[in-house]
Amino acid sequence: MKKYVVALLFVAFTSVGMSQDILYGVRGALNVSNLDFEPDADFENEHRNGFAFAGFADFSLSDNLSLLTELQWSAEGAKERNLRADYLKLPILLRFSISDNLLLGVGPQIALKTWEYEDSFSTFVFSGVAGVEYMITDELFLDARYYYGITNILDEDLTDVEAKNHVIQFGFGIKM
Secondary structure (H helix, E strand, O other): OHHHHHHHHHHHHHHHHHHOOEEEEEEEEEEEEEEEEEOOOOOOOOEEEEEEEEEEEEEEOOOOEEEEEEEEEEEEEEOOHHHEEEEEEEEEEEEEEOOOOEEEEEEEEEEEEOOOOOOOEOOEEEEEEEEEEEEOOOOEEEEEEEEEEOOOOEOOOOOOOEEEEEEEEEEEEEEO
16 A cells, blocks of 8 residues: 555656646755643643754646645754654645745645654654745745644653644745
């Protein structure tokens, strides 16, 4: 089944890429992240400031619609050292241009934890993403995104507590 899904995604992305314009680029961002605990945490739960770096491909679907795929490394979690996690993330955003300089995007994201194989964190997590992008020039842009954690980032076999990541990113990027 896994092979079929990968093959389908490969065909879909290469078909879109062959028939439409593709823009590539790089992006850096400042993260402000925190964890939402259920039940509520019995300690001071402070946000973590971190960074994210990414490379992306933006597939034009029409004059006002595009599909952005990105491979991103991101430092997230909470300020407490044992509640920090770094992820390799793959957001996929369907984006709509509302003017020449302004785009809105929404989509899903999967993330893979990139450190310590055995700890109390789940290896894979899923999130929803929404964002806005402002084009400064044809190549340079500023953006802001909100990542809403859908799945528990803590290993369910080790604890009954649930924690979900919530991240705000402020980014700057270059399209090539």
